[in-house]
Amino acid sequence: MFGRDIGIDLGTANVLIHVRGKGIVLNEPSVVAIDTGTNRVLAVGDEAFRMVGRTPGNIVAIRPLRDGVIADFDTTEAMLKHFLAKIKVRGMFSKPRILICCPTNITSVEQKAIREAAEKSGGKNIYLEEEPKVAAVGAGMDIYQPSGNMVVDIGGGTTDIAVLSMGDIVTASSIKVAGDRFDSDILNYIKKKYKLLIGERTAEDIKKSVGTVFPGARNEEMDIRGRDMVSGLPRTITVHSEEVREALEESIYHVVQASKNVLEKTPPELSADIIDRGIILTGGGAYLHGIEELLSDELKVPVLAAEEPMNCVANGTGIMLENLDRVARIKARY
Numbered sequence: 316m317f318g319r320d321i322g323i324d325l326g327t328a329n330v331l332i333h334v335r336g337k338g339i340v341l342n343e344p345s346v347v348a349i350d351t352g353t354n355r356v357l358a359v360g361d362e363a364f365r366m367v368g369r370t371p372g373n374i375v376a377i378r379p380l381r382d383g384v385i386a387d388f389d390t391t392e393a394m395l396k397h398f399l400a401k402i403k404v405r406g407m408f409s410k411p412r413i414l415i416c417c418p419t420n421i422t423s424v425e426q427k428a429i430r431e432a433a434e435k436s437g438g439k440n441i442y443l444e445e446e447p448k449v450a451a452v453g454a455g456m457d458i459y460q461p462s463g464n465m466v467v468d469i470g471g472g473t474t475d476i477a478v479l480s481m482g483d484i485v486t487a488s489s490i491k492v493a494g495d496r497f498d499s500d501i502l503n504y505i506k507k508k509y510k511l512l513i514g515e516r517t518a519e520d521i522k523k524s525v526g527t528v529f530p531g532a533r534n535e536e537m538d539i540r541g542r543d544m545v546s547g548l549p550r551t552i553t554v555h556s557e558e559v560r561e562a563l564e565e566s567i568y569h570v571v572q573a574s575k576n577v578l579e580k581t582p583p584e585l586s587a588d589i590i591d592r593g594i595i596l597t598g599g600g601a602y603l604h605g606i607e608e609l610l611s612d613e614l615k616v617p618v619l620a621a622e623e624p625m626n627c628v629a630n631g632t633g634i635m636l637e638n639l640d641r642v643a644r645i646k647a648r649y
């Protein structure tokens with residue numbers, strides 16, 4: 316049977332929907348293809364993603380949540396409605412509760428609009444939650460105890476770093492350096508070094524297939540194709556892991572610095588807990604080759620990637636919605 320509760324990870328790179336009792340039922344890129352002539356939405360999610368960088372003049376493939384803010388609200392709303400319609404919220408669920416995790420820095424006006432979009436799609440009680448908190452819960456941390464837990468969530472648009480205790484964020488930082496920036500670093504590096512233009516998707520491919528952030532940790536290479544900036548013709552070059560590390564060095568430094576700043580602002584008792592438990596990495600960036608080694612080397616604290624890091628937020632919404640019930644039952648008893 317379908318549950319009554321729906322959790323949504325409204326990410327800058329991917330949208331995941333979790334349904335209580337069923338797990339993750341939808342996982343698609345946050346991309347919308349629009350006909351610029353008529354302003355009509357042509358495709359959403361997987362289908363729109365296949366069009367990125369390959370659209371004719373009158374069609375644009377938009378990532379409405381780029382950079383961890385809602386860059387294009389109407390498109391975000393259309394995308395949210397499309398996904399909720401796809402899982403048939405209206406027919407199957409009787410007035411579900413919806414917990415939405417959105418980018419950390421959105422304004423109260425944007426929060427209100429997201430709430431309204433979810434209501435219009437059939438939701439009854441709509442809750443919004445901060446991403447690092449839900450990511451920590453989804454990674455299996457018990458954030459409700461009076462002890463320190465630290466999570467570094469490296470997504471597409473933002474890296475969110477937070478120390479949590481007793482169910483709340485104690486210190487946190489959010490920087491706009493994450494997966495998208497790593498891709499553009501690689502793209503720019505290749506442009507400068509080889510005078511070769513490559514697309515965003517090729518850059519992402521390089522990052523995943525041969526990239527590393529820890530010196531000497533990976534020694535692989537890959538052939539890539541692009542357009543020669545001088546001749547204008549297609550050309551193939553070979554990229555090595557060490558070149559990717561070099562390309563990512565500056566951005567990774569920002570992630571390290573932001574993590575250090577959060578640790579420096581953390582009360583000492585909680586720091587001691589973090590040394591015992593280690594820092595947990597969530598989000599797609601947790602898959603970056605060498606990131607655990609690099610962060611633990613720099614921060615002098617054990618660092619571990621969560622299991623299924625890209626699903627932590629969606630799974631966390633499920634756990635938090637169950638907790639809402641538990642809190643309600645306890646309140647009813649007293």
Ligand SMILES: Nc1ncnc2c1ncn2[C@@H]1O[C@H](COP(=O)(O)OP(=O)(O)OP(=O)(O)O)[C@@H](O)[C@H]1O
Pocket residue numbers: 325326327328329330383418446468469470471472473474493494495519522523597598599600602603604624625
């Ligand atoms: N194997 C991998 N190695 C490196 N990066 C990866 C890998 N797999 C996915 N990623 C990156 O993870 C990012 C997407 O992560 P995720 O789905 O957690 O982001 P999001 O939740 O949508 O973003 P945000 O948290 O900013 O809203 C993309 O930039 C993608 O390139």
